[in-house]
Amino acid sequence: NAGVTQTPKFQVLKTGQSMTLQCAQDMNHNSMYWYRQDPGMGLRLIYYSASEGTTDKGEVPNGYNVSRLNKREFSLRLESAAPSQTSVYFCASIEKYRGYEQYFGPGTRLTVT
Amino acid sequence: QQQVKQSPQSLIVQKGGISIINCAYENTAFDYFPWYQQFPGKGPALLIAIRPDVSEKKEGRFTISFNKSAKQFSLHIMDSQPGDSATYFCAASHNQGGKLIFGQGTELSVKP
Numbered sequence: 770n771a772g773v774t775q776t777p778k779f780q781v782l783k784t785g786q787s788m789t790l791q792c793a794q795d796m797n798h799n800s801m802y803w804y805r806q807d808p809g810m811g812l813r814l815i816y817y818s819a820s821e822g823t824t825d826k827g828e829v830p831n832g833y834n835v836s837r838l839n840k841r842e843f844s845l846r847l848e849s850a851a852p853s854q855t856s857v858y859f860c861a862s863i864e865k866y867r868g869y870e871q872y873f874g875p876g877t878r879l880t881v882t
Numbered sequence: 883q884q885q886v887k888q889s890p891q892s893l894i895v896q897k898g899g900i901s902i903i904n905c906a907y908e909n910t911a912f913d914y915f916p917w918y919q920q921f922p923g924k925g926p927a928l929l930i931a932i933r934p935d936v937s938e939k940k941e942g943r944f945t946i947s948f949n950k951s952a953k954q955f956s957l958h959i960m961d962s963q964p965g966d967s968a969t970y971f972c973a974a975s976h977n978q979g980g981k982l983i984f985g986q987g988t989e990l991s992v993k994p
Contacts, residue, residue: 773925800980809891811971811984812926819980827981859925863980869914871982873925 771795773874775860781880782850790845790877792860800863801843802827802871803835805856812859818843850881885909888972888985895992901959903988905972908953912974916982917946917957920969929970930957962992 776791794801799820804812804827814827818837832854834846843862847854857878861871888905895901907915916931932939932946932955939946945958959966972985 802981804984809986811886811888811986812982813984814981817981828983861925869916869931869975869980870928871980873927875923875925 773860773862773872775858775874775877777877778875779878781882782847783882784851786850787846787848788850788879789847790858790860790879791842792844792874793842794860794862794872795841796862796864796872797840798862798864798872799840801837802861802863803833803843803845804859804861805829806859806876807856815845815858847879850879852881855879855881885983886972886974886985888988890988891986892989893991895962895990897962897964897992897994899962899992901962901966901990901992902956903970903972903990904954904956905985906952906954907974907983909974909976909983910953911976912983914975915946915948915955916973917944918971918973918984920971920987922968926971959990962990964992964994966990967992 773794802817803815806812813829816835818824821840836844857876860874863871917929918926919929920926943960948955970988973982
C-alpha cells in the first residue's frame with residue numbers, strides 16, 4: 770500500500786514550457802486534490818475532484834488544468850509555465866466517509882526560470 | 883482572502899516546555915478543524931482534529947482547544963521534544979466537502 774504517489778519529485782522548467790504533474794492513490798478514495806505550498810502562504814487549493822468524472826476550481830486555479838483520468842489518478846497540467854508557478858505541489862486524497870482525513874503525497878518541487 | 887489566520891509564524895521552545903499555536907477563522911459554516919504536521923521534504927500528515935461540538939480534544943501530548951464564540955482554536959504540545967520540530971498547519975473545512983482552508987503555518991523548533 771503506497772498511499773499517495775507523485776511524479777516527478779523535482780522539475781525545472783523554462784518560462785513558457787508545459788508539463789504535467791502526476792498523482793496516483795491506491796486507497797480507493799473518491800476525492801482528490803491539488804495544492805501548492807509557498808512560504809508564508811500555507812497550502813492553497815488549486816483544483817479538486819470530488820469523484821471520478823468531476824473536477825472543480827479551488828482558490829488559485831489560473832494557469833492550471835486538471836484531469837481525473839480514473840479513480841486512482843489525478844493529473845495537474847501547466848500549459849505555459851510562469852515564474853510565479855515556482856512552488857511545491859502536493860496531491861491529496863480523502864475518503865470522506867472515514868472522517869475527512871486527507872492523505873498527502875510527498876510533493877513535487879517545481880522551479881520555473 | 884485568508885479565511886484562517888495562524889500565529890506565530892515561528893516558535894522556539896525548550897525541550898520539556900509547552901508549545902502553543904493559535905488559529906482564528908472567519909466562516910461560521912466551518913465544521914471541521916484539523917492540525918497537520920509537516921517535516922522537511924515530506925507532505926503534511928494529520929496530527930489531530932476537532933469538530934465544533936466539543937471544546938477540547940486530547941491525544942497523547944497534543945491537545946486542541948476550541949472556542950466557538952471567539953472563532954478561535956489552538957494546538958498545545960505538552961512536554962515538547964526535539965522530534966516535534968516541524969511545521970504545523972491549522973485548517974478548516976465546511977459542508978463535508980473535504981476542501982481544506984489552511985493557515986499560513988508555524989515553524990516549531992524544540993531546542994534540547
